[in-house]
Amino acid sequence: MVSQVPPDFLFGFKVTDEITIRKFSNLPRFGRRAGKPNENFLNADLFAKAFLKTCEAFKRNVSILLFEFSKFYPSDYQHGRDFVADLDRFLGQLPAVWPYGVEIRNKNFLHPEYFAVLKEHNVAHVFNSWSDMPPVSEQMALASSRTNSNLCAARFLLKPGRKYAESVKMFEPYDKVKDSNPDARAAGAALIKDGVSTGAKRKTFIYVNNRLEGNALDTIAAMLAESE
Numbered sequence: 513m514v515s516q517v518p519p520d521f522l523f524g525f526k527v528t529d530e531i532t533i534r535k536f537s538n539l540p541r542f543g544r545r546a547g548k549p550n551e552n553f554l555n556a557d558l559f560a561k562a563f564l565k566t567c568e569a570f571k572r573n574v575s576i577l578l579f580e581f582s583k584f585y586p587s588d589y590q591h592g593r594d595f596v597a598d599l600d601r602f603l604g605q606l607p608a609v610w611p612y613g614v615e616i617r618n619k620n621f622l623h624p625e626y627f628a629v630l631k632e633h634n635v636a637h638v639f640n641s642w643s644d645m646p647p648v649s650e651q652m653a654l655a656s657s658r659t660n661s662n663l664c665a666a667r668f669l670l671k672p673g674r675k676y677a678e679s680v681k682m683f684e685p686y687d688k689v690k691d692s693n694p695d696a697r698a699a700g701a702a703l704i705k706d707g708v709s710t711g712a713k714r715k716t717f718i719y720v721n722n723r724l725e726g727n728a729l730d731t732i733a734a735m736l737a738e739s740e
Contacts, residue, residue, distance in 0.1 A: 514570045514573050517573075519572075521573060522573060522574070522575035522715075522717075523570075523573055523574060523575060524575045524576045524578060524665075524717055524719070525567070525574065525576070525577050525578065526578045526580055527559070527563060527577055527578060527579050527580070528563060529580075529582075530550070530552050530558070531552060531553070531554065531555060531558070531559050531563070531579070532553070532554075532579050532580060532581050532582070533550045533553060533582065534549070534550060534553045534584065534588045534589075535547075535548065535549050535550060535587075535588060536548055536549075536550055554598055554599070554601075554602040556602050556605035556606055557605075559606070560606065560607065563577075564577075564607065564610065567610075571610075574610070574611065575611060575715060575717055576611045576612070576613045576636070576663065576665055576715075576717055577610055577611065577612050577613070578612075578613045578614075578615060578638060578665070579612065579613070579614045579615065580615045580638075581595075581614070581615065581616050581617065582617055583617040583618055583644060584617075584618055584621075592618065592620055592621040592623060592625075592626070593625060595618075595621060596621070596623075596625050596626050596629055599614070599626075599629060600629045600632075600633075603629070603630075603633040603635055604633065606633075608633070608634065611636075611663050611715075612633075612634075612635040612636070613635065613636040613637070613638040613663070613665045614630060614635055614636070614637060614638060615638035615640050615667060616640075617640075617642055617644060617645060618644075619644060619645050619646055622646075622651065622654060622657075624655070624656060627654070627655075627656040627657055627659055628656065630659035630660070631656065631659040631660070634659075634660050635659060635660060636659055636660040636663040636664060636665055637651075637657055637658075637659045638665045638666065638667060639651045639652060639657070639665070639666035639667070639699075639703075640666065640667045640668075640669060641666075641667070641668045641669055641670060641671065641672060641696055641699075641724065642669055642670050642672065643670050643671075643672060643673060643674055643675050643676065644672075645672060646672060647672050647695050647696065647699065648666055648668065648695075648696060648699040648700075649695055649698065649699040649702075652699060652702070652703075661714065662713055662714050662715065663714065663715055664703060664706075664707060664714060664715070664716040664717070665716070665717045665718070665719075666699070666700065666703055666717075666718050666719070667718075667719045667720075667721070668696050668699075668700060668718070668719065668720045668721065668724045668731070669721045669723065669724060670721070670723055670724060671691070671693055671696070671724060676723070679723035679724075680723060682726075683722060683723055683725075683726040683727075686722035686723075686726060686727055686728075687726075687727060688726055688727050688730070689725045689726045689727050689730045689731065690725065690726035691725055691726060692725055692734075693724060693725050693731075696724060696725075696731075697731065697734050697735050697738055698738065700718055700720070700731075700732075700735035700738075700739075701735045701736075701738035701739040702739075703716055703718060704716065704718065704735060704736065704739035705739045708739075718732075718735070720732050720735075
């Protein structure tokens with residue numbers, strides 16, 4: 513892919529769930545590991561050797577390495593502070609020369625301690641619009657949510673309160689906007705304007721899914737128009 517784009521083109525990569533899954537769900541794709549704990553959860557050594565090493569050859573084209581953590585349940589972490597402690601240890605073991613971002617799906621984890629750990633390691637909190645998360649606009653309003661002054665990322669995936677399966681059924685075949693989301697559009701536009709006003713030093717990356725409104729291209733166009 514790198515050979516087919518301009519030299520300054522930037523790719524965003526989601527880190528393999530071999531690192532971010534704490535316990536495998538009971539899905540056929542996990543085979544014999546379904547329902548079992550993941551022995552490689554937050555394995556910094558494995559991540560460095562098996563993931564970062566493969567990215568070295570095109571490091572200049574990497575915009576962000578995104579750790580997406582699916583929703584944790586009480587059986588995974590009884591308290592958010594326990595996840596924050598594990599995350600702190602993990603991030604502290606990683607080479608600090610890469611652009612990292614963390615996306616979580618537990619709204620009760622959005623506490624100052626979580627943001628402080630990301631800031632300490634210069635890792636971006638990835639604003640995300642998801643069924644069980646507060647809107648991106650509310651996350652942006654949280655104190656200290658901008659944890660990396662030079663890197664900002666947001667993923668507009670689902671309307672808060674709307675489940676994945678419901679969104680698929682509602683929006684397929686994703687050929688047009690079927691349910692406009694003014695709040696998400698305004699949040700995306702605000703991030704764009706903020707990134708432009710800050711200048712080239714800060715990189716801002718916004719990702720939009722078809723399942724937010726029905727057609728990601730139209731959603732992106734609307735955000736850009738509103739940011740002007």
